[in-house]
Each structure stands twice: as C-alpha cells, then as structure tokens.
Amino acid sequence: MLAMERFHITVPASTANLGPGFDSVGMALGKYLELTVEPAERWSFVPLTQEVALIPQGTDNMMYEVAKHVADKFDVSLPSARVEVKSNIPLARGLGSSASAIIAGIELANQLCELTLSNEEKIRIASLLEGHPDNVAPTVNGGIVVGCHTEAKTYTVSIVPKDVDVVVVIPNYELKTDDARNALPSQFSFKGAVEASAVSNVLTGALLIEDWKTVGEMMEQDSFHEPYREQFVPELSFVRRKAKDFGAFGTALSGAGPTVLCLVEKGRGEELAAALAPSLTHCLVESIQIDVNGVSVETATNEHA
Numbered sequence: 504m505l506a507m508e509r510f511h512i513t514v515p516a517s518t519a520n521l522g523p524g525f526d527s528v529g530m531a532l533g534k535y536l537e538l539t540v541e542p543a544e545r546w547s548f549v550p551l552t553q554e555v556a557l558i559p560q561g562t563d564n565m566m567y568e569v570a571k572h573v574a575d576k577f578d579v580s581l582p583s584a585r586v587e588v589k590s591n592i593p594l595a596r597g598l599g600s601s602a603s604a605i606i607a608g609i610e611l612a613n614q615l616c617e618l619t620l621s622n623e624e625k626i627r628i629a630s631l632l633e634g635h636p637d638n639v640a641p642t643v644n645g646g647i648v649v650g651c652h653t654e655a656k657t658y659t660v661s662i663v664p665k666d667v668d669v670v671v672v673i674p675n676y677e678l679k680t681d682d683a684r685n686a687l688p689s690q691f692s693f694k695g696a697v698e699a700s701a702v703s704n705v706l707t708g709a710l711l712i713e714d715w716k717t718v719g720e721m722m723e724q725d726s727f728h729e730p731y732r733e734q735f736v737p738e739l740s741f742v743r744r745k746a747k748d749f750g751a752f753g754t755a756l757s758g759a760g761p762t763v764l765c766l767v768e769k770g771r772g773e774e775l776a777a778a779l780a781p782s783l784t785h786c787l788v789e790s791i792q793i794d795v796n797g798v799s800v801e802t803a804t805n806e807h808a
C-alpha cells in the first residue's frame with residue numbers, strides 16, 4: 504500500500520474593469536477552474552471538461568510554465584504531477600480564464616514546493632506576469648479588489664460586496680485579450696485622463712459604500728477602453744439598453760470582452776437574465792454569484808493498492 508497525497512485547487516473566474524476601472528478594478532465570479540493534483544513521474548494535464556478540452560497537456564501548458572517560473576524564482580525544484588483539469592470558465596471571453604490559469608500555476612508551485620506564499624505574494628507574482636492586478640487579485644482574494652500595479656509594488660484594497668446581483672451575457676465567439684488591447688490608443692490627452700480618472704474615482708468610492716446606483720452610472724461612462732472595443736462586441740449597446748429599461752444599475756464590458764456584465768438589485772438577477780435571454784440566442788445569459796473566497800486548496804489522502 505502506498506499512501507499518496509492528493510490535493511484539489513479551486514480557482515474562481517473574474518471580471519475586470521467594471522467599466523472605468525481599467526487594469527485596476529476586478530471582481531471574482533462563481534465559475535471555477537478546478538485541479539486535482541497527485542505526484543507522478545512526469546507532468547501531465549488531463550482535461551475533463553469541454554472548456555479545457557484543447558489546452559496543452561504537457562509542459563507547454565501555461566499552468567506548468569507559471570509553476571516552473573515560481574519554483575525557479577524561489578530556487579527550488581518542482582516535483583512533477585498528474586493534474587486533472589475541470590473548468591466551466593469559457594476561454595477568451597473576458598472572464599479571466601488566463602488569470603485563473605496563472606493563479607492555478609502559482610498555487611501548484613506553492614503546494615508542491617511547500618512555499619507557504621501569502622495572498623499578497625501570489626498577487627505580486629501574478630501581477631508581474633499578467634501586467635495588471637485586476638483579474639488576478641480578486642481571483643486570489645475573492646470579492647472586489649481595487650489594485651494598482653507598478654514595477655516597484657502592487658497595492659490592493661479588497662471589498663466584499665453583499666447587496667447586488669450579477670448577470671453575464673457570454674457570446675459564442677472568442678475575443679483574445681491581446682487583440683482587444685491592440686485596439687486601444689497609445690496616447691491619451693491630459694484632459695481626457697483627468698475626466699476618465701474622475702469617473703473611476705467615483706466608481707471606487709461608490710463601491711466602498713455599496714451605492715450601486717452611482718456605481719451603475721459610472722460603469723457606463725468609461726472612456727479608457729470601451730469606446731475602442733465596442734466595435735468588436737455588438738451585444739454591448741443592446742444589453743445596456745435592455746438592462747437599463749429593466750431597471751438594472753449598470754452594464755459594462757467584462758474584461759477585454761466579449762462578455763457583457765450587468766449589475767442589478769439583489770434578488771433580481773434571474774429575472775434580468777430571463778428578460779435578456781430570448782433576444783440573445785447566440786449567447787449564454789446567466790445570473791452568477793460573486794465569489795468571496797478566492798483561490799482555495801483542499802488536501803485529501805488517497806490509498807492506492
């Protein structure tokens with residue numbers, strides 16, 4: 504009999520920006536990337552659900568690359584493992600699948616190399632890899648995180664929202680983040696930056712006191728990225744209008760898109776999803792929970808004959 508340590512890593516999805524919080528504000532969502540890990544003689548990733556059917560199955564998988572990066576950074580060797588992968592986070596849809604994969608890779612190294620990394624350290628490593636903390640920070644902490652990432656330091660402030668429902672409209676087409684970022688301008692006027700920052704500042708203040716009416720109004724006044732990306736996502740203006748007629752607080756592009764995200768009064772998420780779905784048959788329209796736990800790990804001892 505061989506006693507073998509197996510463990511499970513659960514990583515939430517996330518939405519970034521909430522409109523004007525470009526590269527800074529994000530929220531963890533109740534869709535999950537789940538890994539079941541056990542020691543093995545060589546690395547393998549075994550996809551068990553449709554969303555991850557096409558991910559690389561060996562050391563070319565992003566989760567391995569991140570785990571190896573972390574092990575090298577701490578100058579330790581990375582034991583090999585067999586990793587079963589389940590996910591219901593659609594890839595390249597603006598729901599932070601790459602951020603979830605990065606956090607999964609960091610957690611793989613954290614567990615396999617016994618690094619005992621703090622959440623702050625995980626967020627710092629992930630922000631350096633991703634370039635911004637808006638998806639990775641809520642993925643680690645859960646809830647909403649307002650972040651600021653520079654070469655020198657990554658700052659985060661966490662908020663646990665209670666009184667709001669979230670509806671996501673997930674189109675059936677992909678939009679790669681790199682392509683959506685390439686559409687952004689390389690210059691922004693001083694006056695434009697002052698105005699756009701003021702909208703973000705009010706968004707953040709309103710989030711802190713859960714003034715969802717003001718949050719919703721600010722969500723719809725972004726000028727950092729949505730004006731340049733709406734050409735890729737025809738659903739955005741339609742959902743915004745419909746949701747407003749319904750009485751939702753506000754609607755914004757989720758991350759780089761194409762998913763569109765609405766905030767609505769607590770208890771009315773299912774009703775809003777049902778109102779939107781019939782006109783959006785090429786989209787998955789869902790009322791979704793806000794994840795408040797962030798990445799988690801459970802250990803389990805399995806007996807193999």
Ligand SMILES: Nc1ncnc2c1ncn2[C@@H]1O[C@H](COP(=O)(O)OP(=O)(O)OP(=O)(O)O)[C@@H](O)[C@H]1O
Nearest residue numbers: 565594595596597598599600601604679680758759
């Ligand atoms: N579990 C995973 N394992 C390996 N690679 C993954 C995994 N999840 C995502 N990826 C990689 O990340 C890519 C998607 O990243 P991309 O940044 O374009 O979109 P996203 O993270 O889903 O959306 P956004 O950043 O706008 O929220 C996939 O095409 C795939 O290469």
Ligand SMILES: N[C@@H](CCO)C(=O)O
Nearest residue numbers: 519525526680758759
């Ligand atoms: N803030 C990022 C999120 C997606 O990685 C963007 O909008 O491009």
